[in-house]
Amino acid sequence: MNPNNKYTExxxxxxxxxxxxxxxxxxxxxxxxxxFGIINQIIADKDIAADVxxxxxxxIWKKISSYDxxxxxxxxxxxxxxxxxxIDKIRSRPYQDNLKNQxxxxxxxxxxxxxVVNTQMNDVGLKRQVNKLKEDYRVLIxxxxxxxxxxxxxxxxxxxxxxxxxTRIRSALIQxxxxx
Amino acid sequence: MNIQEYISSGIIESYxxxxxxxxxxxEFEQLCAQYPxxxxxxxxxxxxxxEQAKRNAISPPEGIKNRIWSAIQQGSVSNTPKxxxxxxxxxxxxxxxRWVAAASIILFxxxxxxxxxxxxKNKDLKSSNKDLEAQVNKMSEEQKVTHDPNATVxxxxxxxxxxxxxxxxxxxxxxxxxxxxxxxxxxxGDKQYQLWALIDNKxxxxxxFDPQNNDKVILKMKNxxxxxxxxxxxxxRGNTGGPTLEQLQSMGKAKL
Numbered sequence: 001m002n003p004n005n006k007y008t009e010x011x012x013x014x015x016x017x018x019x020x021x022x023x024x025x026x027x028x029x030x031x032x033x034x035x036f037g038i039i040n041q042i043i044a045d046k047d048i049a050a051d052v053x054x055x056x057x058x059x060i061w062k063k064i065s066s067y068d069x070x071x072x073x074x075x076x077x078x079x080x081x082x083x084x085x086x087i088d089k090i091r092s093r094p095y096q097d098n099l100k101n102q103x104x105x106x107x108x109x110x111x112x113x114x115x116v117v118n119t120q121m122n123d124v125g126l127k128r129q130v131n132k133l134k135e136d137y138r139v140l141i142x143x144x145x146x147x148x149x150x151x152x153x154x155x156x157x158x159x160x161x162x163x164x165x166x167t168r169i170r171s172a173l174i175q176x177x178x179x180x
Numbered sequence: 181m182n183i184q185e186y187i188s189s190g191i192i193e194s195y196x197x198x199x200x201x202x203x204x205x206x207e208f209e210q211l212c213a214q215y216p217x218x219x220x221x222x223x224x225x226x227x228x229x230x231e232q233a234k235r236n237a238i239s240p241p242e243g244i245k246n247r248i249w250s251a252i253q254q255g256s257v258s259n260t261p262k263x264x265x266x267x268x269x270x271x272x273x274x275x276x277x278r279w280v281a282a283a284s285i286i287l288f289x290x291x292x293x294x295x296x297x298x299x300x301k302n303k304d305l306k307s308s309n310k311d312l313e314a315q316v317n318k319m320s321e322e323q324k325v326t327h328d329p330n331a332t333v334x335x336x337x338x339x340x341x342x343x344x345x346x347x348x349x350x351x352x353x354x355x356x357x358x359x360x361x362x363x364x365x366x367x368x369g370d371k372q373y374q375l376w377a378l379i380d381n382k383x384x385x386x387x388x389f390d391p392q393n394n395d396k397v398i399l400k401m402k403n404x405x406x407x408x409x410x411x412x413x414x415x416x417r418g419n420t421g422g423p424t425l426e427q428l429q430s431m432g433k434a435k436l
Contacts, residue, residue, distance in 0.1 A: 170190030
């Protein structure tokens with residue numbers, strides 16, 4: 001393909017919908033480093049992160065028809081696919097077993113065990129900014145954004161009322177924005 | 181609604197970063213369609229986040245691109261939405277009950293399958309738990325025997341070129357005799373090994389045992405208060421007579 005080609009998000013999406021291979025090539029060349037960076041925030045191991053990146057691009061390719069530009073930018077959509085895929089990976093049984101022989105079950109005790117496990121996450125990208133937040137904000141963003149716990153789960157883990165969890169996450173995000 | 185207040189409430193960040201609840205999402209999307217300034221604010225945050233991600237980009241390892249592309253082609257992963265013809269409203273209504281019935285059957289089967297899977301998993305866990313428990317019991321018994329300060333260790337060595345070897349742990353105060361089989365060759369099905377204690381030159385039966393596949397097995401043998409030596413012979417299965425001395429495999433003295 002012509003490396004000078006430049007597509008707008010709209011053009012790119014419509015070409016991807018036509019399964020255009022040049023569009024795939026452009027998509028990968030332009031976005032894979034940013035998405036790989038996102039995955040790396042959650043998974044430090046380069047090989048596993050690369051496997052996740054592969055799944056992410058296959059998913060983008062498969063699900064492009066469900067992308068709705070009224071709801072946000074293409075990159076935002078892809079970023080959330082990447083983040084969710086990385087979280088799914090760290091929560092998967094083989095990953096957990098491999099990490100510390102620490103089984104992940106539904107109860108809160110092992111959820112807290114899982115938090116310890118994930119201190120192995122990289123201090124890169126957004127993570128670095130999050131680490132600048134005050135401790136209770138940092139924990140909330142870490143649990144929700146980087147580990148994918150729901151507000152309800154966090155409320156149980158931290159023994160905080162659900163309403164408090166929600167308002168504190170909002171405040172933490174507002175502060176995080178000033179650091180980006 | 182005060183849209184400026186809404187904009188600065190953290191909902192934009194929460195929505196874009198995928199942390200909003202379903203109700204919050206629905207409300208946000210509706211308001212975005214209504215208030216261009218909200219949509220613009222969202223777009224600005226999205227761009228900021230995108231820039232941030234690009235500043236922290238990391239090049240993926242070489243070759244991933246080709247790997248993905250061939251996976252896409254081999255798996256013939258298609259991104260075209262499936263075309264499902266819609267029935268007209270009248271027929272849809274009449275068949276809706278059938279759909280409900282079909283859905284409930286699927287749901288029922290699904291639930292059954294799920295329960296069956298759970299049951300099986302539970303069964304597997306139970307049995308592996310039992311195995312582990314047995315293993316732990318065995319190990320702690322072995323630990324107890326081999327660390328018993330009252331126990332005399334008698335090393336039975338193979339005779340006449342027999343590779344067989346075993347240790348007898350004999351506690352003369354409790355009279356307990358344990359045999360730790362280190363290496364006893366497998367025997368034909370009608371034969372068994374037999375442990376003897378020699379007391380005043382007379383053999384006393386301490387029990388028959390089968391050679392084990394996995395090495396280092398601990399066997400509790402018959403008790404004896406006295407013993408000058410221990411010996412192992414090969415006998416017919418279930419032997420009730422005396423030892424066949426020609427088949428003496430290994431022997432060890434209990435006293436120095």
